[in-house]
Amino acid sequence: MATGGGDFLRKLQKEEEIQQRLSKESRRPKYTKFSQQELSACKPLLTPMCIVFVYIAIGLACIPVGIITLQASLSVVELKFRYDTICVMKYATATNPMLTDEAKSEFMQDYNKRKNCTISIDVTKYMKQPIYIYYQLGNYFQNHRRYVKSMSERQLQGLPPSKVDLNNCKPQDMVGGRVIVPCGMVAWSLFNDTFDISTNAFYTEEGTLFVNKTAISWKSDREERFNNTIFPSSNFVNNNRTTVVNASQIGGSYLNNSQPLSMDENLIVWMRIAALPTFRKLYGRIETDLHPGTTLTFNINNFYNTYGFRGSKALILSTTSWIGGKNHFLGFSYLIVGGACILIGFIFLFMHCKNPRPLGDKSYLSWVKKSVATAISTSPTTM
């Protein structure tokens, strides 16, 4: 490439020369600040006092931000409980008191077993509505390349899936020569536990708490990415697992074939792939304030098999603040960075006062230092 540039330049220069010879003008280059590389420039100098100033200024700016952010995060109330083990433990028998993962898995795969369980939680702090309900899965690799690719963006938008898409959707691509809608393993493995909440509080009718499951997905997703004219295809709706899949594994929801994909917000949320193997997904929203002393009773349909791959399932109730959920990271980080800056600033100040370096001291020049060093190192030998 370097020689190529040379060719180019050579040509350019030759051409220029010929032209100038013809025009008989002087070849003196024109003066511009740019071509003489004399543009005015700022050359920031890190002088000790400027360093101290910069650090302390940064520190002073960071600390208040940190305090405010941390406060917002601290104000969030979050209730979390893991239910996967509890919900199967009641089926433990005397002969098998501690269920193994295999046993749990086996249990889950048995269609004839009822899998619902009930869990109660006490609200200890006032929770202002809206209160968000999440389910959290652990050790679940939604971000596995194989899994991520196993869907068809085109299909969701109402277009016929491409060949590549269908190939990626395998083995969940076709059944009986008909394309599955939505195809692929992402949709097929849709989380299908359900939660019903009841409460002892007086302000609810019949003790049940209404969980709003609409508008839990991004507006653009449900309005544009997921088409409202596409309905789950029959194959998927009558999801007879014994026929479609070997019944050795279970999970994945039935889709309502009378409801277009854009209406199935659970699916939309699920299909927005999580970044990490442990993740939460929005399940619904309670639009009532909860007061301390309230007991919430969750009736869980524990359908989703996380036992086979040593995963976990949890249910979370959380309020939000202006920065979101309970996450002290931002606040603490700001405080740490700010604190560190102030500390460093003072260290520099101290060091500068104690041992200042005069600006532009020539004895720091490497060649001066070197000659002094040789003088010092050689003088003892001649003594």
Next chain:
Amino acid sequence: MAGITKLWKRKKGSNSGAGNGTVVNGHDEDSRTIHCNRPDHGLFSYAGNKTSTRKYSWWSFVPLALFVQYQRAAYWYFTAMAGLSLAPFAPYSAISVWLPLIFVLVLGLLREAWEDLRRARGDRELNNRPIEWHDGNGQFVEKRWRDLRVGDLVRVKDGDFFPSDLLLVSSTGPDGICYVETMNLDGETNLKARQALEVTWGIDGKDERKLKDFTAELLCEGPNASLYTFSGRLKYNNAELPVGPPQLLLRDSSLQNTGSVLGVVVYTGHDTKSMQNSTPPPTKRSRVDKYLDKVIWLMFALLLAMATLTGVIIGIRTKQDGTDIWYMRPTESNPYYNPQKAAIVGIVGFFNGLVLYGYLIPIALYVSLEVVRVAQALFMINDIEMYDPASDKRARVKSPGLNEELGQVDTIFSDKTGTLTSNQMDFFRCTIQGVSYGKGTTEVERAAEKLGMPLGPSPRDPRPDSTRPTSRTQSVDNAIEVDTESLGPENNPYKEKGFNFYDERLLAGKWVQEKSAESIRFFFEILALCHTAIPEGTPEEPSLMRYRAESPDEAALVVAAKQFGFYFYKRTPTTLHVRESLRPGDPPRDQVYQLLDVLEFSSLRKRMSITVRFPDGRLLLLSKGADSVILQRVDRKRSGPVAETTRHLKLYGEVGLRTLVVAYKVLDEEEYKSWAKRYADARSIIGKERESRTEELAEEIEQGLTVVGGTGVEDKLQAGVPEAVDRLARAGINIWVLTGDKVETAINIGYACSLLRQGMDNLIVSLEGSEARAIEERADREGWSRDKIQEGQKNFVSRKLDDALQLVLNGHVNPRGTSTSERKISVSESLQSALSRSMSTKSSGANLSRNASKNAAGTLTRNLSVTNGRHSRNPSEGKIGVEMLPLVDGQKVGSNGEGLDQREWAISKESALTQSRKGPPAEPTEYALVIDGQSLAYILAETVLQERFLEVCINCNSVLCCRVSPRQKAQVTTLVRKGLGLHRLCLAIGDGANDVGMIQAANVGVGILGVEGAQAAMAGDFAIGQFRFLERLLLVHGRWCYRRISLMILYFFYKVCMMGWIAFYSNIFAYFSGNPLYNDWYASFYNTVFTSVPIVVIGILDQDVTPAEAFRYPQLYQSGQRGELFNFKLILWWLAISLYHSAVIFFFPLAIYSGLSAFRPGGQVAAAQDFGAAMFTVLVLVPNLQIYLAFHYFTWIHHLFIWLSILSWYLFIIVYGALPTSWSTIAYKEFIEVLAPSASYWLLQPLVVMAALLPDLVFRSIKSVYRPSDYQIVIEQSKSKRDSQHQV
């Protein structure tokens, strides 16, 4: 592949395949037979005259140009990666990988196409030039160049170029002579005469019949690349006559000073010698470039390691998890997740990793580097400070790939004449019959006076000259001085180009009053006759007459003869016309001298001679040449004033003049006749033998000469040379001068241009010194064989080198031989220790005193052992005197026989002490090595000596190689470049054809666009108008370029590594399945858009200090020599930074966008694409803002592009998100809907930037406060100076 290579080679071969012989009809052509003036072209199968310098034809363009592109290994890698991206398992979409590659390739192809089209345009212009062609019927018709065929008869007019190589048939000039200019071929501007064979003179185009009937058969050698040889036989009118170079007119040269010529086409098109000769210059790669390759390999190894790790982990995990992960449907047929075939999963994972982490090897770096280098070159070209108004020439850059080499030069090999000096030769002094003439001061003398070291008895003052009779001259001198008070060397009415001589004894015809007027007259006659210059102008106007000579000093001699009244005005092949005007009043008298033979000058012969018959019938051989050569050939009995002439010439040499000895010999008629016949025979030999035979015959006749006198021509130093040399030396660059001049001349020029400085020890290794001569004398006495003499000389050289080596290493030579040297050394040692004792209390001065003592010791010991007991001529002149004239004969040495004793050293110690209190500490002792070509020949022949020589040279600041041949120049350069390896970088600078070898052998070659033509400039990687521009080229442009390129490469690796690390981090969380957590388009835009421009701007514009500061502190340059800005440590440092930055960039957003807590008040948790976009935001921010921390120079252009780059990310994600969902897919409305409304997104950005940059900032603060770099101190200095000025 092999096919393409072959095709390529052949194509190339047809353009420039030098010397291999050309393929005609499938076989190599050894000789060809040409039927002159027979337009029956069907008979011959030689190539046409159409030339093409194009690399490609329309159908071969794409494959061949691609092939050129793919000669870079990196491109294969990129293509392989792109190929992998096509695989179904690839982590990025294929198009996002292919697009950058295609972009780069198309860019390369477009450039090739553009260049080729320009070449084609040039070809078309050439091929369509008109030429007068003989149609076979006595008429000339116009034809195009491309239609010419071998054997055609053509007519070329004055000033026109020859369309092909022609055999000269006739000329309108006298005696079939024409003149050609060969500027385009060899760069020489002088005219060369070509002469047709006498038998064909008559075919001059006037007589149609003669033209029509002209037939001849030419048998000559096949096409070859040698410009100076040609041999053949012309069969004409039943006679067979030899033809040679004088009859050959070469393509690319032009007809001058001649009406028109007729010629027969001999070689056409690509067979012409000029086309055969156009070898491309050797491609050189810069040190940084080579190092970059290594870094790329390192990166590649890293990449392989990471990919292997990925493959292994995903294989093992898949195997372990087995069928547990039911949502992956492991039991179905699934090639990429199949626990039963974990090995396949692992292999796929490996390739996946290769593509995913492929960012580690930056494709954009190559494009960026090229752009930056061209821009840097344009800065050099357009630099006003490097524009030479005298020649109206700008600097030229031929190899922008070597820009940064200019910032790392350790050693400069410089030619002297035309490079350090201006190659404007002025006749300055002469010695005739042992009397020296000429007044005035040379520049060397002036420089010496300025430095406070006068050169002692100078030939400019002729009075102490013992050979001169005192009785008469005293009065004459006085009279003249009174008469011409106002006139003098400084106010010289006779001064003109080539003549700066002033001596009232000779000028204005006064020489006839001199005692040896006859000899003087003869001397001037020789000057007027013995040369090959061609007069240009009308004889009636002497002042406008210009001489086209082979070298400017030859012209100067002819001009001098003119000034003395011997005006050479006309040359024919057999006569020389001189107009004599001896006295101002006398009418000029035209004299015609018969020129018989010319024994031409060559760098090997170092002399030229002519045989000439004077108008009075005398038959003489006139010679001029280097003293060493001529003096070897003098007649022992009639030697002429050899001793005086030698002495004068030596003195001339000392004051920096170029000297020649002028000699003659009276030829015996009979002897000459026999010699002339043999000589003519020898000249008609065809083939290689001819050269050696003529050489032998020249040697035979050039014996028994009588010396008449000698000349001293001043070669003026170029403006600004001493200052430039001084600063370059202070920049830590060792400067070697390789010159053909004498040792004395070189040493004194060395002082004049501050190459040798006060306080420097000169180590002289010469076979011309008296010590070395002693060997020869002994050999003469004892009748040694040639081998034994050589052995003796070699031993001498090797001993000298040993001494020099010990001196430079230990500061003294181990005592050997004489007892005096032992005594002196012990003196100097005791002195040294005494000095350091006295100085040890004051550390800043210790250094200087050490220097002083070391200097003293060095000078002393050198004086004793290296030049064998020479003494200072004058104690008051101090050690400079000792150094100045180490080789001067004993009589020149001053009165103080015993040299310096301890008392005097004590004085110098004191002065050193006082100096040290005032001045800054001085540099350590410096040495200079002076060596001559003969010694060098011995050194170059043996590896042991080579190594020793190198070691001495490394420790010397200046090296002067005198009397070296062009070949030796190249050899020395190669030796140093190879011998010192990667750690030293050699630059060669020169102006003449004799420097081409050196220029090509060095790491960087710089040509001076000088008087001696353009050959050096064409061979060089850079070309400048004046030597002093080298200072700016190196200290300013070179340093900047090195800095810019280094910073740029380091930053590039930092940047791409971040991308690589982040891909790896995200893979850790994605089961090592190769799924990036960000959109692949972000990644492909990262290197091409979001972060690419600011670093290119830095590569073009970055500065540390201003040119003025760079000149004030040349030492700043040393950082480049030490490779301080680009080395393994720095690469590791930047890799560490990238590792830390990428960790912050990845994990900080992850903490918020982990999907484990809402990142917005609306309760939404982040998905992979949300995390990816947020992470990418800071990934764009951090490296762009890092620029503000890592670099120190910002113009508005910097600011603009940094912020535009940052803005481009936001713009991109907005525009991309606004595209229909089928394009943007998961990134749809990412920014407007998801990220922008969230406070944490905006809070995250400053946090990550601060957290990432903080440690770096701390480190840089500490460094800047407690370990400031040199340039920072310099900036601080000028800043505080400015501030104080403001306050005042």
